[in-house]
Amino acid sequence: MPKKMxxxxxxxxxxxxxxxxxxxxxxxxxxxxxxxxxxxxxxxxGMFYTIIVCSxxxxxxxxxxxxxxxxxxxxIGAYASAIVTTLISDQVKLPSIVLYxxxxxxxxxxxGIIGFLVGIPALRLSGDYLCIxxxxxxxxxxxxxxNFGIPAITGSATFGKSFAGIAKVSDYHYVYITMVxxxxxxxxxxxxxxxxxxxxxREDRIAAAASGINVTKxxxxxxxxxxxxAGTAGAIYAHYITTLVxxxxxxxxxxxxxxxxxxxxxxxxxGSIVAAPILSALxxxxxxxxxxxxxxRMLIYAIILVVVMIFKPxxxxxxxxxxxxxxxxxxxxxxxxxxxx
Amino acid sequence: MLKVENLNVHYGVIHAxxxxxxxxxxxxxxxxxxxxxxxKTTILHTITGLKKATSGSVTWDDTNLLAEEPSKIIxxxxxxxxxxxxxxxxxxxxxxxxxxAYMYGRKDKDKVIERMDHVFERFPRLKERQNQLAGTFSxxxxxxxxxxxxxxxxxxxxxxxxxxMGLSPLLVQEIFDIIKEVNKQGITVLxxxxxxxxxLKVANRAYVLxxxxxxxxxxxxxxxxxxxxxxxxxxx
Numbered sequence: 001m002p003k004k005m006x007x008x009x010x011x012x013x014x015x016x017x018x019x020x021x022x023x024x025x026x027x028x029x030x031x032x033x034x035x036x037x038x039x040x041x042x043x044x045x046g047m048f049y050t051i052i053v054c055s056x057x058x059x060x061x062x063x064x065x066x067x068x069x070x071x072x073x074x075x076i077g078a079y080a081s082a083i084v085t086t087l088i089s090d091q092v093k094l095p096s097i098v099l100y101x102x103x104x105x106x107x108x109x110x111x112g113i114i115g116f117l118v119g120i121p122a123l124r125l126s127g128d129y130l131c132i133x134x135x136x137x138x139x140x141x142x143x144x145x146x147n148f149g150i151p152a153i154t155g156s157a158t159f160g161k162s163f164a165g166i167a168k169v170s171d172y173h174y175v176y177i178t179m180v181x182x183x184x185x186x187x188x189x190x191x192x193x194x195x196x197x198x199x200x201x202r203e204d205r206i207a208a209a210a211s212g213i214n215v216t217k218x219x220x221x222x223x224x225x226x227x228x229x230a231g232t233a234g235a236i237y238a239h240y241i242t243t244l245v246x247x248x249x250x251x252x253x254x255x256x257x258x259x260x261x262x263x264x265x266x267x268x269x270x271g272s273i274v275a276a277p278i279l280s281a282l283x284x285x286x287x288x289x290x291x292x293x294x295x296x297r298m299l300i301y302a303i304i305l306v307v308v309m310i311f312k313p314x315x316x317x318x319x320x321x322x323x324x325x326x327x328x329x330x331x332x333x334x335x336x337x338x339x340x341x
Numbered sequence: 342m343l344k345v346e347n348l349n350v351h352y353g354v355i356h357a358x359x360x361x362x363x364x365x366x367x368x369x370x371x372x373x374x375x376x377x378x379x380x381k382t383t384i385l386h387t388i389t390g391l392k393k394a395t396s397g398s399v400t401w402d403d404t405n406l407l408a409e410e411p412s413k414i415i416x417x418x419x420x421x422x423x424x425x426x427x428x429x430x431x432x433x434x435x436x437x438x439x440x441x442a443y444m445y446g447r448k449d450k451d452k453v454i455e456r457m458d459h460v461f462e463r464f465p466r467l468k469e470r471q472n473q474l475a476g477t478f479s480x481x482x483x484x485x486x487x488x489x490x491x492x493x494x495x496x497x498x499x500x501x502x503x504x505x506m507g508l509s510p511l512l513v514q515e516i517f518d519i520i521k522e523v524n525k526q527g528i529t530v531l532x533x534x535x536x537x538x539x540x541l542k543v544a545n546r547a548y549v550l551x552x553x554x555x556x557x558x559x560x561x562x563x564x565x566x567x568x569x570x571x572x573x574x575x576x577x
Contacts, residue, residue, distance in 0.1 A: 193447060200429050200440050207427030209391055211490065212415035212444040 008325040015324055016180050023176060041240070042284055044172050046277030047179045048236040053260045053276040054186055054269055055229035060258065061267030062190060063222050064202035066131045068254045070230050072138025075249035076114050077107030077231025078238035079145065082166045085239065089167050096169040100239065103169065104178060107235025108228045115227020119220040138254055146246035163244040170240035178236065182229055187269060189225060198222055252298065259301060263308050265315030270322035275315075279304070342366055343388070343419075343498060343531065348397035350380070350387055357383050359553045361397075365498065365531050370524050372532040372540040372561065374574060375550035381533040382424055384550075385500045388531075389414050389421040401498070416444050420496035422487045424503045424533075430476030434467055437475050437486055441493030453493075460489045463522075481512035488519060498529040505536045517543050537574035541565040549574075 025031070027040050052074055059067050081103040089099060122133045189195050197218050200208040209215050238244055264275030283301070287294035312318065343365040350358035358380045365371045373381050386392040388399050390411030399406040404417050415421075420441075429437050438460060442453040461468035466482065467489055475486055484504055491499050501520065505513040517539055524530050534540035541547055541561045549557040549570060557564065564570050 193443070196436070196440070197443065199432070203429040203431055204427045206391065206423045207429065207487070207490075208440070209411050210389060210415070210421040210423050210427070211440045212412050212494065213440070214410065214412035217412075 049280035050276040052233035067134040069134030069138030071249040071253035073230035074234035077111040077234025080110035081107030081235035100169040111231020112228035119223035265317035268317035271317030372544035418497035420491035441490035
């Protein structure tokens, strides 16, 4: 068994490296020519969507609680990291990788702390009530940001209701590695004893409590981790788009994340990994090809959502993990039997 | 020894448990019988910390259980089999049992394996189906699994909440045999039941609960022949 696991890990690592090389091939060699920058952007968007959707899947799929406020945690990560990096780059000139790492760290930790503080009282609730609280938190953050703005602390960046002049350091190489690391950590968490406890709580709270699982602690921990990675996504977003507007992080953003989780299959990280890039990049691509279509983004969403819910109510991957090694195994077996015939 | 003294529990303004005192001596099977809504489950939930008491005390071998975290109570040797076969339906049998040993943590793997062997020895049927999802089990098998899961923590006392609920008469008999056997191994049992006849047959002592108050108590065999009890709970 450990040997097989080693093999599986090896296959996954190879897949990750191949993905990285493919991206480099696409963007570093200049095959795409003029459009390179545009597609580059799509890839970065797809990747930070993947992180935030996976983090939301921790709550929805594994904890069984809905959050309609992930855009709020994302905005905390975005603003916190942007403020810190702007302050720093006013003082000293740091290489972009260092600035990027600082941004990621600050954004994640800030969102994680807020998630923890919100989680302690909020997780006494569950179901619809918790959902309402998450909406409220996100709205409070958005309203505060759009009404108070950020006081002008430095010269080079324009502060205020919108926040411009953030260093553009979210290079897709860094973002790709960040995404892989984030997903790996979340995967490890789910496979750990805490993850198992989490699933036990989702299935039966009373039985879990009777088995000696600390229900509140496990839930708060998960909520914090989820908010932490939402903050990571926010930091990446801020340092890619360079201008933050509070209205971006509105309710429809939160529901978009939730829609992607459900489409990919709640309780399936791989489902989120597949669904997030497609659903985040697809509407952009459509509006790029047919500009008139841009305002029908949410309509496309609704149609996809309805169609998937009719034909595959549990989402594309429906609570199961897609496994590359298993697929390869199936493939090679098929070939072997075909060869015999 | 489990000692519940002058326990009062409220749900909002509703006084669900009024001045209830119960004693369970080591090695005994004590049953708590009563109709629907009498407060039997509430008492068990209060003992394991799932419900907060308004006043009174619950002590287990000098430990004040009311002051303990719910997740710590199992470490004192108090296991709880919740009502209605609460198993983790999307987990395999083995995973369900592992959850029962959650309190041992990562370091005590040998202990988990030892307990697992112990449970498998007692319930060979669980061993046969250890990789099957618990949700595919029949009611009786799920109840067996729930008991097995409670045994994983090597308890000194098991609190059982209506183990016979929704089971066929044949399976009810089987579950009560399991209870007797568990008790023979030296584990104290506090049994909450609506099936008064069966419960009184296996128990040493019994308490009759009516709308949150203890109405009668005494030797189980005597209560079985008590006219009031017969009229109210045994239908004869």
